[in-house]
Amino acid sequence: MAGLSFEVCGSLAAISAQADGYQSVVAVDACGTFSLHKREAGLARLAILGVEVSDYATLMVEIMADNADPHANDVYAALDMPFATLMGQVAAGYGK
Structure with missing residues (x-):
């Protein structure tokens, strides 16, 4: 998954897909962000939810x-x- 913003577009799509039974992976460097803090919070959230993060x-x-x-x-x-x-x-x- 990737999106315009990592913490919203990329992450929410991955979380939704995972909830539907798919293995989700977010390509963090293929997403933009609004701030470093938002990226860090998004990474922490995905880690807690078990969504894999990698690079493109x-x-x-x-x-x-x-x-x-x-x-x-x-x-x-x-x-x-x-x-x-x-x-x-x-x-x-x-x-x-």
Whole structure:
């Protein structure tokens, strides 16, 4: 889940989905916020309610499920994940 505001849009949708029997995960960095205090309160509330919080890149990699996937390099590149460059260098032998 994600939303314009983490503590309202993202969190309430996740709480509602969890109440309906779904496993909810909120991508905290894919949501905005009105203040640091609101974000901290939202994180505490989700923790108490058992709603998982993660980040968008981790969730996308989990969805991919396997780094051996032929699309793995494209996924990492699209996510602009710095270690994707490192992994490419190691695979090419630059890490030796």
